[in-house]
Structures are given as structure tokens and as C-alpha cells.
Amino acid sequence: MPEPSTLSARPRRDWGQIALAYGIYLVLLLFVAAMALLSPNFLRVTNLLNIVTQASTVAVIAVGTTMVILLAEIDLSVGSVAALAGAVTAGVLKAGGGADPVWLLLAVLAGLAIGTALGALNGALTVWGGIPSFIVTLGMLSVGRGLTLLYTGGRPIFGLGGGFSAMAYGRVGPVPVPIIILVVLYTLAALFLHTTQLGRYIYAAGTNRRAVALAGVNVDRLKVGVFALAGTLAGLGGVLLTARLDSAQPTAATGWELDVIAAVVLGGTSLYGGRGAVMKTLVGAIILQLISNGLNLLNVQAYWQQITKGGVILLALLLERSIRRVRGGDEM
Amino acid sequence: MTDTGTGTPLLELQGIVKRFGGVLALDDVSLSLDRGQVLGLVGDNGAGKSTLIKVVAGAYQPDAGTLRMDGAGVRFPAPRSAKEAGIETVYQDLALVDTLDAAGNIFLGRELVRFGGGPVKVLNKRRMQESARELLGRLALELPSSGTEVGMLSGGQRQSVAISRALYTRPKLVILDEPTSALAVTEARKVLELPRTLAAQGVAVIIISHTLQDVLDVTDRIAVLRKGRKVADLRTAETTLEELVAHIVGGGRTRGAGYA
Amino acid sequence: MGVATDGALALTPARFPPWLALEAGRQGNEWEGWNMLRGNAHRTLQGTPRRALRWLLAVAAALLIGGATAQATYTVGLSLSTLNNPFFVDVRDGAQQEAQLFGIKLVVTDAQNDLNKQISDIEDLIQQKVNVLLVNATDSAGVVPAVKEANAAGIPVFAIDRAIDTSTGAQVVAQIASDNVYGGRLQARRVAEVLGSTGNVVELEGIPGASAAIDRKSGFESELKSVAPNVQIIADQPAGFDQAQGLNVMQNILQAHQGQIDAVVAANDSMAVGALQAIQQAGAKRPNGQPIVVIGFDAIDQSLSQIKAGAMDSTVAQQPKLMGRLGVDAAHMLSLDSLMFSTLASGQFMPVAVQLITAQNLPQ
Numbered sequence: 001m002p003e004p005s006t007l008s009a010r011p012r013r014d015w016g017q018i019a020l021a022y023g024i025y026l027v028l029l030l031f032v033a034a035m036a037l038l039s040p041n042f043l044r045v046t047n048l049l050n051i052v053t054q055a056s057t058v059a060v061i062a063v064g065t066t067m068v069i070l071l072a073e074i075d076l077s078v079g080s081v082a083a084l085a086g087a088v089t090a091g092v093l094k095a096g097g098g099a100d101p102v103w104l105l106l107a108v109l110a111g112l113a114i115g116t117a118l119g120a121l122n123g124a125l126t127v128w129g130g131i132p133s134f135i136v137t138l139g140m141l142s143v144g145r146g147l148t149l150l151y152t153g154g155r156p157i158f159g160l161g162g163g164f165s166a167m168a169y170g171r172v173g174p175v176p177v178p179i180i181i182l183v184v185l186y187t188l189a190a191l192f193l194h195t196t197q198l199g200r201y202i203y204a205a206g207t208n209r210r211a212v213a214l215a216g217v218n219v220d221r222l223k224v225g226v227f228a229l230a231g232t233l234a235g236l237g238g239v240l241l242t243a244r245l246d247s248a249q250p251t252a253a254t255g256w257e258l259d260v261i262a263a264v265v266l267g268g269t270s271l272y273g274g275r276g277a278v279m280k281t282l283v284g285a286i287i288l289q290l291i292s293n294g295l296n297l298l299n300v301q302a303y304w305q306q307i308t309k310g311g312v313i314l315l316a317l318l319l320e321r322s323i324r325r326v327r328g329g330d331e332m
Numbered sequence: 333m334t335d336t337g338t339g340t341p342l343l344e345l346q347g348i349v350k351r352f353g354g355v356l357a358l359d360d361v362s363l364s365l366d367r368g369q370v371l372g373l374v375g376d377n378g379a380g381k382s383t384l385i386k387v388v389a390g391a392y393q394p395d396a397g398t399l400r401m402d403g404a405g406v407r408f409p410a411p412r413s414a415k416e417a418g419i420e421t422v423y424q425d426l427a428l429v430d431t432l433d434a435a436g437n438i439f440l441g442r443e444l445v446r447f448g449g450g451p452v453k454v455l456n457k458r459r460m461q462e463s464a465r466e467l468l469g470r471l472a473l474e475l476p477s478s479g480t481e482v483g484m485l486s487g488g489q490r491q492s493v494a495i496s497r498a499l500y501t502r503p504k505l506v507i508l509d510e511p512t513s514a515l516a517v518t519e520a521r522k523v524l525e526l527p528r529t530l531a532a533q534g535v536a537v538i539i540i541s542h543t544l545q546d547v548l549d550v551t552d553r554i555a556v557l558r559k560g561r562k563v564a565d566l567r568t569a570e571t572t573l574e575e576l577v578a579h580i581v582g583g584g585r586t587r588g589a590g591y592a
Numbered sequence: 593m594g595v596a597t598d599g600a601l602a603l604t605p606a607r608f609p610p611w612l613a614l615e616a617g618r619q620g621n622e623w624e625g626w627n628m629l630r631g632n633a634h635r636t637l638q639g640t641p642r643r644a645l646r647w648l649l650a651v652a653a654a655l656l657i658g659g660a661t662a663q664a665t666y667t668v669g670l671s672l673s674t675l676n677n678p679f680f681v682d683v684r685d686g687a688q689q690e691a692q693l694f695g696i697k698l699v700v701t702d703a704q705n706d707l708n709k710q711i712s713d714i715e716d717l718i719q720q721k722v723n724v725l726l727v728n729a730t731d732s733a734g735v736v737p738a739v740k741e742a743n744a745a746g747i748p749v750f751a752i753d754r755a756i757d758t759s760t761g762a763q764v765v766a767q768i769a770s771d772n773v774y775g776g777r778l779q780a781r782r783v784a785e786v787l788g789s790t791g792n793v794v795e796l797e798g799i800p801g802a803s804a805a806i807d808r809k810s811g812f813e814s815e816l817k818s819v820a821p822n823v824q825i826i827a828d829q830p831a832g833f834d835q836a837q838g839l840n841v842m843q844n845i846l847q848a849h850q851g852q853i854d855a856v857v858a859a860n861d862s863m864a865v866g867a868l869q870a871i872q873q874a875g876a877k878r879p880n881g882q883p884i885v886v887i888g889f890d891a892i893d894q895s896l897s898q899i900k901a902g903a904m905d906s907t908v909a910q911q912p913k914l915m916g917r918l919g920v921d922a923a924h925m926l927s928l929d930s931l932m933f934s935t936l937a938s939g940q941f942m943p944v945a946v947q948l949i950t951a952q953n954l955p956q
Contacts, residue, residue, distance in 0.1 A: 039848065041847045041848050041850075042847075044847060046847065046874075047844075047847040050843045050844065050847065054840045054843065057836075153676075154676075154677060155892070155893065156835075156862075156892065156893070156894050158893075158894045158897070159897070169873060192452070195454050195455055195457075196448070196451075196452055196453055196454055196455060197443045197445060197453040197454075197455055198451050198452075198453070200432070200436065200443065200455060203429075203431060203432070204429040204431070204432055204436075204440065207429045207430055207431040207432075208427070208428065208429045208430065210427060211427035211428055211429050211440070212429065212440065212441070213411070214389075214391065214411050214421070214423070214427050215411070215427075215440040215441030215442075216410070216411050216412035216415055216441040216442075217440075217441050225451075241836060244836070244839065245835050245836060245839065245866065245869070246869065247835065247865075247894060249834075249835050249836075249862065251834065252834075252835070252836065253836075254834070274429075274430075274431045275431060289840075292840065292841075292844070293844045295829075296827075296829050296841050296844035296845055296848065297844055297845075297847065297848045299827050299828065299829065299848070301828070302797055302800040302828075302829070302830040303800055303801075305800075305829075305830060306800060
């Protein structure tokens with residue numbers, strides 16, 4: 001720190017910063033070590049790649065939700081929006097016959113467009129309709145699912161042709177495409193949030209909306225934009241899921257809003273807004289998938305899985321908080 | 333008029349009215365202010381002081397009345413337009429973003445950009461740090477460590493950041509809303525030197541305060557609001573604490589009632 | 593309606609309505625009870641649930657008596673939750689065929705998945721003084737007020753496919769729904785048939801605690817123990833009736849049991865299709881090099897096309913037409929001899945047979 005002048009009362013602050021920044025990575029390491037001890041199959045490269053690939057759909061959606069939560073808002077509609085976007089993509093693919101790359105692109109864009117539109121509607125109703133985002137997106141959760149059922153007639157759309165599922169199963173060298181998408185997306189999101197003006201406004205408006213508005217920033221438009229982006233990313237998650245399943249399920253991604261929010265919160269983003277880091281959301285999503293993977297590898301009984309899953313999430317949060325407290329004093 | 337000299341006033345308010353639903357928050361308020369002049373705005377809670385400065389700062393739109401700057405009619409549909417006209421405001425709660433550092437707050441809304449455009453403007457964090465340090469130094473204000481969130485600073489340090497933020501653009505008019513309310517006595521003393529420093533540089537200052545002695549100490553003129561009306565407009569040198577109190581609580585002489 | 597109304601009392605296969613012979617005629621996938629009606633009781637009595645047996649006796653009795661007395665016109669009201677779903681269209685068609693057979697007047701209403709519409713549908717049917725009501729509830733608890741109105745008017749009510757909540761005083765004669773336990777047994781028998789006496793099976797359960805998940809699981813596990821005691825369930829994991837979860841869970845299980853898995857039995861087809869994807873992506877095979885046997889449940893189009901392509905082994909199909917027919921049968925019996933029937937079936941579950949679908953008997 002170049003200017004220690006006025007803060008001499010906090011000598012252990014640097015350690016605190018480090019713990020704050022890396023607590024979740026420590027938790028991840030602990031889980032990996034524990035699983036490696038419990039199951040001989042865990043540390044296989046295919047298993048580790050599987051875990052990240054399995055986490056990819058939720059993790060893609062969680063990028064948008066992280067931004068929404070940084071703004072001190074919430075989006076409960078992402079699962080339904082993802083399902084609708086996936087269904088629309090599948091529908092367009094079916095209509096176009098599949099294999100043609102132009103149709104492929106068109107189908108993906110149609111899915112993203114639907115996601116963006118519903119996201120923007122979430123934002124507009126929240127900002128200009130004056131309804132809390134919790135209520136707006138709860139409504140959209142239901143509307144999105146209804147539209148998906150309507151669009152699919154309640155039946156899966158399948159037989160989408162091989163070109164499309166390459167998005168989920170293709171590899172560049174040894175690396176699965178979904179992992180490449182994840183890395184690119186998270187890098188871009190982190191750069192956007194930490195180095196650009198709009199990124200800074202997202203954090204600032206989540207901390208003190210009024211101050212940012214008084215500074216001349218159009219916070220309303222910013223919020224609508226972020227909700228729209230969250231919709232686009234939910235759409236992308238839905239498209240990826242459809243590629244992965246090689247079919248659009250009318251009930252796809254049901255309840256995913258909770259997985260996504262769990263990933264964001266595990267990653268340390270404050271539900272009160274203004275604090276958090278998108279890269280840690282990725283770690284959160286991977287930890288969640290790691291738990292599922294571990295439960296499957298150890299063949300834990302169904303009812304115990306629910307208890308274990310919830311318990312482990314709470315444990316992870318507790319662990320992370322106590323790492324912060326022990327090493328970082330009383331931040332937050 | 334109580335002009336201190338030079339022709340057209342910097343800011344002129346004429347017949348400002350502001351309603352919130354059925355409540356008349358400002359009732360036909362007129363006021364003028366010259367360059368280099370320090371004006372105190374006093375009144376009881378709910379007298380309309382905050383509403384009036386928000387109208388001047390562009391945060392509220394008046395329902396009737398006109399604003400003039402340098403003799404020309406102006407409208408401030410948003411805080412940004414008031415800033416562009418040279419009016420900066422330091423709010424009572426300072427309107428700081430606790431999770432940003434001093435530089436982040438000083439440059440909030442006018443960040444220095446390294447490159448890019450549209451939604452992707454990459455911040456020039458280093459230059460903002462440097463400029464912030466330089467600015468704080470110039471104002472002889474205490475310098476919080478760069479990178480420290482302002483939420484962790486003391487009241488006086490926060491006040492310094494808020495004021496630096498207001499002065500960064502070299503405004504023509506600075507509005508200070510209760511600048512000393514959250515401060516320890518020594519810190520408050522320091523902050524109260526600021527209006528005179530600014531006035532000496534030709535900047536006009538409006539200061540809102542409940543601490544009448546402070547207002548008497550640092551202002552040239554004092555306007556008193558009561559129930560949304562301006563009930564007095566006094567030269568500080570010619571008034572007393574007792575007279576001020578009488579105007580604020582009502583029933584006193586309304587010597588300034590005729591002022592435009 | 594010729595078959596049942598000509599007054600004949602002899603119980604010979606030729607006298608049964610054609611669908612009975614059809615369902616019973618399939619090899620290896622029939623519900624044993626139907627064979628009993630054809631005179632093969634000695635072969636299939638073992639393992640038949642007692643309630644199913646009683647239910648069959650009741651059908652038989654109804655057929656006998658119905659043959660003699662069907663001249664009077666009974667009216668049966670059938671309130672469906674929706675006709676927008678092919679499943680319920682089949683329920684209606686089956687009910688209509690059966691009603692025609694017995695000379696019963698059938699009034700069908702379509703609630704379009706709208707609870708309010710269903711309540712007024714049922715009120716209309718009560719006004720029309722139907723003899724019996726068959727209700728396929730849009731909402732198990734929401735439909736209760738209308739059912740109570742029917743109770744007050746003295747009209748017996750059967751629940752079709754979806755249960756009606758009886759905890760708040762609504763009276764339901766019986767709940768007629770697919771026999772999930774039996775479906776699980778069919779899966780187990782298929783495993784035994786394909787694997788022989790030994791092998792390793794992965795079981796994918798549905799949503800923990802859901803009745804369909806519990807029934808299918810218990811049917812499968814108990815039957816597997818008796819028909820193939822040496823076949824091991826090496827992994828038993830929940831996958832929420834969801835394709836994405838089926839895929840993820842199977843990927844993970846494949847990591848834990850590489851090269852050991854002979855078959856996957858899923859409590860629904862979505863999970864089975866997901867598991868199949870995981871198997872194909874991993875290129876996993878049975879220890880003997882053969883493709884892993886995947887068995888599902890529900891016979892959705894997605895799995896039928898995989899069975900057709902030879903990638904998936906089999907699935908279990910519900911029989912909505914049969915459900916409609918049995919609904920009308922039950923109503924018919926009740927109007928013939930309510931005393932006998934009430935002792936047989938008061939408030940009970942009346943199972944509707946399901947059937948195993950393999951490449952050999954795929955519907956066209």
C-alpha cells in the first residue's frame with residue numbers, strides 16, 4: 001500500500017484482503033483434497049473435466065445473476081428463461097433442418113434474443129414499473145415456464161442434428177468446448193466489471209444507488225441493461241443445455257435459479273449488492289457440481305443427498321467466513 | 333437588492349414552487365446570489381431548505397418559477413445539467429459510494445477513460461489516483477490512503493472526499509448541505525474554513541446548517557425559510573443570533589419579506 | 593355393444609370385449625390378472641397383488657351382470673383436466689369405446705387445465721344428474737369443493753389418473769391410476785431376461801419422495817430380488833426425473849464404475865435418455881463388450897425413437913385408453929351393484945396395467 005498514512009489502526013488489513021480474496025479457493029482446495037481421499041476415481045482427468053463441463057450451464061447463467069445481485073437486485077426467472085431460449089433454438093433448428101451452419105447461427109441468435117427480450121422486460125418492470133425485482137422475476141419465472149410449455153406443447157423437441165450438439169461435446173485439442181466458452185466468458189465478464197466504467201457503475205449503484213444517480217449516471221438504464229444482459233446469458237445457458245441434451249425439454253432448468261444464486265453466494269457476492277467478484281462465482285458453481293459429483297461417486301442414498309448437499313453448502317459458507325474472520329479481522 | 337457589487341448575479345431564482353402531492357414544499361421562493369458570495373440557508377426541519385437546493389442542483393424539477401445563471405434562463409432536467417452549468421453539491425449524507433476509494437468517488441460519473449467507447453470504456457485508474465491525490469493536496473485536505481474504501485474512513489475524511497469531488501470541476505457555485513453535522517469539533521473547524529477559501533477564489537457558496545453560530549461565522553448573507561416560504565433575507569453583518577431564531581420560529585419581524 | 597348386451601352369461605374369452613383379449617394376448621408383458629380371466633389363473637396367480645385380483649373379480653362380475661341388465665341408460669360424467677394432451681385424449685377415447693360397448697351415456701368435459709372451469713364443469717354434470725362422476729383433477733386439492741357438491745347430491749366420484757385430496761372430507765370411491773409398482777416389476781423382469789442371472793445394474797431414481805418414484809423403485813427392487821437375486825445394483829442415485837440430471841449423474845457413475853456396468857434402469861425416460869447420452873459420450877460398454885442395456889419408463893417419443901434406433905432397450909408404457917375403459921367399467925359396476933362394489937373398492941387405489949415396450953412391440 002503506497003499511502004498507509006491514515007489507516008495505521010488496521011495493521012492486519014493486508015492479510016484480511018488476502019483471505020477475503022482467496023477464502024473460496026481454499027474451500028475449493030479442501031473439498032478437492034477430501035474427495036481425492038474418499039474416492040480413488042475422483043482425481044481422474046475425465047472426471048475433473050466432467051465436473052467443469054457439468055457446471056458450465058449453471059455457471060454461464062450465474063455470470064448475469066452475479067451482475068444483477070451486485071446491483072442489489074435479484075433474478076429468479078433465469079431457469080425459465082433458459083428453458084424458453086433453449087426451446088426456441090431447438091424449434092428454429094427443427095424448422096431449418098439442422099445441419100446448415102447459417103441456420104445453426106440463426107437458431108442460437110433466436111434463443112439469445114428471446115432471453116435478452118425477457119431480461120429487458122424484467123428490468124423495465126423493475127425500474128419503470130416500480131415493482132421490486134423479486135416480484136417481477138418471480139412472475140417471469142412462471143410466465144417463462146408457461147411460454148416454454150406452450151411453445152413445446154409440453155413435449156421435448158429432439159432430433160436436432162449433430163452440428164448443434166458439437167457446442168456441448170466438441171473439443172478444441174483436449175479441451176471441451178463448454179470449458180472454453182466458460183473461460184472466455186468469465187474473463188470478459190471480469191474485465192468488464194473491474195476495468196470499465198459501466199462495470200464500476202454496477203458496483204457503485206449496488207452500494208449507493210442515489211450517489212451514482214446524483215453523479216449524473218442514468219442508473220435506471222444501467223439496471224435495465226444489466227437485466228437484459230442477464231437474460232442474454234440465461235438464454236446462452238439454455239442454448240448450451242439444449243446442445244448438451246441434444247433436445248429441448250419443456251421442464252429443463254427447473255429450479256436452476258436456486259443453483260445459480262447458491263453459486264453466486266458461495267462465491268462471496270453480497271446479496272445486499274456492491275460487493276463480489278465474478279470469478280469466484282465460477283468457483284462457487286464448480287464447488288456445487290463437485291458436491292453432486294462426490295455424492296454420486298460415493299453412492300450416497302437419495303434422502304441423505306439432500307441433507308448432505310444443503311449441509312455442505314452451509315459448511316462451505318461457514319468455512320469461508322471463518323477463514324475471513326481468523327485471518328482478516330472484522331471486515332464487513 | 334443585496335448585491336455586493338458587480339452587475340448581474342450568478343444565480344437568480346424567481347417564484348419557485350414545488351409540490352409533493354398535496355404538500356406545498358416551496359411556495360414562491362425567490363433568491364439571488366453573486367460570485368464570491370457565501371449564502372447561509374436556514375430554517376426549521378421541513379422548512380424547504382433541502383427541496384430548494386435540490387431544485388438548484390437539478391435533482392428536483394420546480395412546478396413553477398424560473399432559474400437564471402449569469403442572467404440567462406436555464407433549466408436543469410437532471411443533476412448532470414446542473415453540473416454542466418457549474419453547480420456542484422455536497423449532500424448532507426455526502427452521497428458517497430462506500431465501496432469505492434477516494435479517487436473512485438471523486439471521479440464518479442466523470443471517470444477518466446483510457447480507451448474504448450459505448451458500453452466498454454476502459455478506466456484509467458492510475459491517472460485518476462494521481463489527479464485525486466493532487467486535488468486533495470491542493471485543498472490542503474487530509475489524504476486517505478488510495479485504494480481504501482471510503483466506507484472505512486472517518487467522518488472528516490469522508491467530508492474531504494465529498495468536497496474534493498465537488499470542487500474537481502472548478503464549479504461556479506458549491507452547495508454544502510449540513511457539512512458539519514456528522515463531524516467532531518476539530519474536524520468541523522477545518523471544514524468551515526472552506527467556504528471562505530472558495531469565496532476568495534470567486535466561487536459562490538450556499539451553505540445549509542442547523543448550527544446557526546457557524547452560519548453567522550462564515551456567511552455574507554442569510555436566507556430564512558419557513559413552511560416553504562422565504563421569510564427573511566439578511567446581511568450577516570447586520571443580524572444577530574436572536575434575530576435569526578425569531579425568524580426561524582416565526583412571529584418575529586419579517587424584514588426580508590419584500591426581497592425579490 | 594353387441595358383445596355384452598345379448599344376454600349371454602357364459603364366461604368364455606370370446607365374450608370379453610376385444611381390448612381385453614388384445615391386452616392379454618401380448619407375450620411377456622401382460623398384467624397377470626388378465627390371464628386369469630382367460631382361464632390361466634394357475635400360471636399367473638403368484639405375485640399378483642391382492643387388490644388387483646379383487647379388482648379383476650369385480651370387473652368379471654360386472655361383465656356378467658352387465659350382460660343381463662344393461663338396457664337401462666346410465667349416464668357417466670367424465671371431467672378431464674385437458675384435452676390438449678394426447679394422454680387424456682386417449683383416456684377419453686377409451687372411455688367412449690367402453691361406454692358404447694355397455695350402452696352407457698358418457699358426457700365428457702374439458703377443463704382446459706383451468707380449475708375454475710373444471711369446478712363449473714362438474715357442477716353442470718351434477719345438474720345433468722349423471723349417475724357417476726369420473727374426475728381427472730386439474731388440482732388435487734382445488735377440485736375438492738366440487739367433489740363435495742357431488743357427494744351432497746349423492747353422486748359417487750372416481751378419481752382418474754390424478755388423486756383427489758380426501759383429507760378434508762371429500763368422498764372418493766376409488767382412485768384409478770397407472771400401476772407404477774407393476775411397471776417397476778416389468779423393468780426388473782426385463783433386466784433378468786436380458787442379463788441372465790448375473791450382472792451389475794445402475795438404478796436412477798426420480799424425485800426423492802415423489803409417489804411415482806417410490807412405487808417404481810420398490811417394484812423394481814423387490815422384483816429384481818426374486819427374479820435375479822444375483823444381479824447387483826451397484827449404484828442407486830436420484831436424478832430428479834430430469835434429462836440433464838440423468839446425464840450428469842450417469843457421467844459421474846461411469847467414472848466410479850468404469851467397465852462394470854451392464855444395465856441402467858431409470859424411473860423415467862428423460863433420465864434414461866440422459867444416461868444413454870452419457871454412455872454414448874463416454875463410449876462405455878458392458879464388461880463383455882456389448883452395449884449397456886438402458887431401460888426407461890413412460891414411453892415418451894424421445895425414448896421410443898432411441899428404442900427404434902436400437903440404442904435403448906426398452907421402456908414401460910402407461911395405457912391411457914385402458915385407464916378410460918376401466919373408469920367406465922368401475923362406474924358401470926357401481927351403478928349395477930353399489931353394495932358389492934363398495935366393499936371391494938371403497939377409497940382404494942385401482943391400478944391400471946402398464947406394459948413393457950421393446951423393439952419388438954413398438955407402437956407404429
